[in-house]
Amino acid sequence: MAGRAMAQEPGMKPARHAVAHLNSASPRALALLLPLILLGCGRDRFPSYPANYHEFAYVSNGTSNTVTVLDLVYLRQDRVIQVGRQPSGLAVNPVRDEVYAVNTGSDSVSVIDATTNRVAATIGVQRTPYFVAIAPDGKRGYVANSASNTVSVLDLDKRRQIGVAATGEGPGMAKVSPDNRTLVVSNRIAGSLSIYSITDSKEHPLQLREAYSGCAGATDITVVANSASEPTSGAKAFVACSSTHKVMVVWLAASPDSWRGKQDASLQHDQLLTFLDVGETPVHLSAQPNGNEVFSINFGSDSISEISTWTNEVLGTYPIGTKPTNGVISEDNSSLWVTNFGADSAAMYSIDDGRVVASVHTGVHPDTIAFSADEHLLLAADSGSADVAVIRMQSKDGPTLFTMLPSGGHANDIVVKSFHAKL
Secondary structure, eight states, X not given: OOOOOOSSSXXXXXXXXXXXXXXXXXHHHHHHHHHHHHHHSOGGGSOOOOTTEEEEEEEEETTTTEEEEEEXXXXXXXXXXXXXXXXXXXXXXXXXXXXXXXXXXXXXXXXXXXXXXXXXXXXXXXXXXXXXXXXXTSSEEEEEETTTTEEEEEETTTTEEEEEEEOXXXXXXXXXXXXXXXXXXXXXXXXXXXXXXXXXXXXXXXXXXXXXXXXXXXXXXXEEESOSSOTTSOEEEEEXXXXXXXXXXXXXXXXXXXXXXXXXXXXXXXXXXXXXXXXXXXXEEEEOTTSSEEEEEEXXXXXXXXXXXXXXXXXXXXXXXXXXXXXXXXXXXXXXXXXETTXXXXXXXXXXXXXXXXXXXXXXXXXXXXXXXXXXXXXXXXXXXXXXXXXESSSTTSSEEEEEEEOOSSEEEEEEEEEEOOO
């Protein structure tokens, strides 16, 4: 931050399986009026939470060196946290109440304690990191360092770097497989993918297993497990080749002890499966929670491409809006929301119906996007207007812009963390 569309009516695909706005008040006025709105118009229309429930959205602000914390229970700004220079990617720990902010300009990662919303530690990495991936067990983090051609291994218990492995040129994104056995890293300048075995070795926590080239401008990665019932039976990595109109598909080795690995020894090894033709300039990949399909967000052709993870085929490419950048899929696998950077809007694509069914105005240049924990809210971080559009998912008029909350200069990423505080 891309085969081709099937010949069919724009916005439609073969069948397979009135937006209301608030009055045109300023964000500050809306923030002041919000408590009255909630009380006067029926707070009971929103979810009810126990007293010890907390839910926050974290927004990294690249030009103000801060992370803005938004309280999603009371829909207000909680605080602004000073971190390192040029914060970019954010990640949430799945098992502990921590959020991590990558500081591209200071070559570090800030550890934010979500229970206090304060920086608890700063971990030094190597040059020009952008994103951090967290292991499923929450014990390690992995940071691709784009100017060092390395990936850093972080011990999140001890809060320090414990290892460094060489990558291809210009690594940008790292992702961990669901079984915590494999790390994949996209190398943008080299146009390649590096695959590592994750080990318990203190000296060599990562061991290079394979590398595949031919993916020009390799950027975003999504990893889909082959089987939810047997996580060690292999996975597939889908990689956006952003300088082209391709998505690379790679089989990630199954464990020799898994049923699939025992049935077919060849599946115990990584394999380059195919390159798929999608739209121009794919910049983001969104996987259904059930792993059945992956959607490529194609910035250069104003489209999305639907990919079957079972057959490794493009089912179709469909228009979505102007300069789409990011997407998120609902937990029930039914809808894909996409930010249209060039149209100042977010579009809802019905996966079952194969068409756009809603579009909601946001702030200027919406980029990253996230659901609240129970998906009653959708949050679009607006990189051009220093705010976050809060879209209410359940209302009589369908998805509706509810309010705008202030963030900071040039929002780069947004994540959500929820937890119950100890009483």
